[in-house]
Amino acid sequence: MAAGTRIAVLRERASGETRVSATPETVRKLIGLGAQLAVESGAGSSASIADADYLAAGAEIGTAEQVLAGADIVFGIQGPDPSLLGPVRPGAWIVAGLDPFGQHGRVEAYAASGLEALAMEFMPRITRAQSMDILSSQSNLAGYKAVLVAANIYGRAFPMMMTAAGTVSAAKAFIMGVGVAGLQAIATARRLGAQVSATDVRSATKEQILSLGAKPIFVENVAGIEGEGSGGYATEMSEEYRRAQAELVSSHLAKQDIVVTTALIPGRAAPRLISDAQIATMKPGSVIFDLAAPQGGNVEGCVADEVVERHGVRIVGYSNTPAHLPADASALFARNLFNFLSAFWDKEQGKPVLDEEIGNAIRLTQGGKVVHERLLA
Numbered sequence: 001m002a003a004g005t006r007i008a009v010l011r012e013r014a015s016g017e018t019r020v021s022a023t024p025e026t027v028r029k030l031i032g033l034g035a036q037l038a039v040e041s042g043a044g045s046s047a048s049i050a051d052a053d054y055l056a057a058g059a060e061i062g063t064a065e066q067v068l069a070g071a072d073i074v075f076g077i078q079g080p081d082p083s084l085l086g087p088v089r090p091g092a093w094i095v096a097g098l099d100p101f102g103q104h105g106r107v108e109a110y111a112a113s114g115l116e117a118l119a120m121e122f123m124p125r126i127t128r129a130q131s132m133d134i135l136s137s138q139s140n141l142a143g144y145k146a147v148l149v150a151a152n153i154y155g156r157a158f159p160m161m162m163t164a165a166g167t168v169s170a171a172k173a174f175i176m177g178v179g180v181a182g183l184q185a186i187a188t189a190r191r192l193g194a195q196v197s198a199t200d201v202r203s204a205t206k207e208q209i210l211s212l213g214a215k216p217i218f219v220e221n222v223a224g225i226e227g228e229g230s231g232g233y234a235t236e237m238s239e240e241y242r243r244a245q246a247e248l249v250s251s252h253l254a255k256q257d258i259v260v261t262t263a264l265i266p267g268r269a270a271p272r273l274i275s276d277a278q279i280a281t282m283k284p285g286s287v288i289f290d291l292a293a294p295q296g297g298n299v300e301g302c303v304a305d306e307v308v309e310r311h312g313v314r315i316v317g318y319s320n321t322p323a324h325l326p327a328d329a330s331a332l333f334a335r336n337l338f339n340f341l342s343a344f345w346d347k348e349q350g351k352p353v354l355d356e357e358i359g360n361a362i363r364l365t366q367g368g369k370v371v372h373e374r375l376l377a
C-alpha cells in the first residue's frame with residue numbers, strides 16, 4: 001500500500017441488507033488520517049445517506065468498478081462478492097463482517113485472489129478492541145428493535161395503566177440470553193413498562209440483570225458457566241443442565257406475555273431454548289421474538305422474516321435485525337471500522353499495520369491461503 005491508502009465503500013448487495021459500511025462522518029475522519037475514500041453511487045441510500053453527503057465529506061463517487069480500481073482496502077457490512085474485486089490492488093484488505101463459518105466458499109475465493117480478508121466479527125473481546133466490535137454495536141441495536149417489534153405485534157400494552165375504564169395490567173417480558181442484545185432488550189422492555197425477568201447460562205449475568213431492575217431466573221441445582229465464560233462466550237451445555245433449564249423455564253414461560261431469545265454459541269448453531277410443547281403452554285396472544293433466527297433459532301417453529309402462529313402464540317425473528325435500523329446501525333458499524341483502522345494507522349507508512357494479537361484473531365486469508373486456525377481446524 002502506498003501513501004494515500006485508497007478505501008472503497010461498496011453498495012451492499014445481499015438481499016435485505018440496508019446498512020452501509022462508511023458514513024460521511026467516518027469518511028471525513030479517514031481522510032483526516034490520510035486515506036482516499038471512494039464510495040459506490042447509491043451505497044448509502046437505504047441508510048438515508050445521499051451521494052452528495054459523501055461528496056461533501058470528501059469522498060469520490062463512482063460505479064463499483066471505478067471505486068474498486070486500485071483500492072487497498074474494501075469496506076463492507078457483509079463480505080463483497082469476490083467476482084467484483086478484480087480491479088483492487090494485489091493483497092488488498094477486505095474489512096467486513098465475513099460470516100467465516102457460513103461463507104466458506106467466499107473466504108476461499110478471497111484467498112485464491114490473493115486478498116487479505118479480515119473478519120470483523122472475530123475481533124477479540126479485549127478492552128482495547130471494544131470500540132471496534134461490530135457484534136456488540138449491532139447486537140445492542142438488535143436487542144432494542146426486538147422488543148419494539150414484539151411490542152408492536154402484541155395486542156396489549158406494556159405498561160400498567162390506570163384508566164377511567166379500568167386497569168390495564170403490565171406485560172411480563174422474559175429475556176433469554178443476557179449478552180449485549182439481551183441487556184439492551186431488558187432495558188428497553190423496562191423502559192416500556194413491562195415486568196422483566198431474564199436468564200443466562202453465565203453466572204456473571206445475574207448481577208447485570210439485577211442492576212437493570214429485572215428478575216434473574218437461574219438453574220440452581222446444576223452448575224452453569226462460572227463468571228463471564230471464556231472471552232465472554234457461552235459453550236454448549238451438558239444434557240443435565242439442559243434438562244434442568246427446560247424444566248425451570250417451562251413453568252416460567254407459561255406466565256409470560258413477551259419472550260425475547262438471544263442465545264448464541266460462537267461457531268455453532270444456536271441452542272434450542274423453547275420447544276413447541278412449551279409454546280403450547282403459553283397464553284394465546286403472547287409474542288416471542290427470536291434474535292437467534294439467523295443462526296438457526298432458539299425457538300422451535302421460528303421462520304426468519306415471517307410471523308408464525310403456533311398455539312395462538314406469535315413467533316417472529318428477522319434474518320437481519322440490525323438492518324431494520326439502517327441509519328444507526330450504519331453509524332455504529334462505520335465507527336467500528338474507523339476505530340479499527342485508526343488504532344493501527346502508521347503515519348510514516350500512510351497505512352494501517354496490524355499487531356499480532358488482533359491481526360491473527362481476525363485475518364482469514366493471506367498469501368493465497370486460508371490462514372485462520374478456526375477455519376483450518
Ligand code: NAD
Pocket residue numbers: 124125126127129130133135136139176177178179180181182199200201202205228231232233234235237262263264265266271273
Ligand atoms: P452472544 O451473542 O455470544 O450470546 C448471547 C447470550 O446468550 C450470552 O450471554 C450467552 O451466555 C447466552 N447463552 C448461550 N447459550 C445459552 C443457553 N443455552 N441458555 C441461555 N443463555 C445462553 O454474547 P454477547 O452478547 O456477544 O456477549 C457475551 C459477553 O461478552 C457479555 O458479557 C459481554 O459484555 C461480553 N463482551 C465483551 C466485549 C469486550 O470486552 N470487548 C465485547 C463484546 C461482548
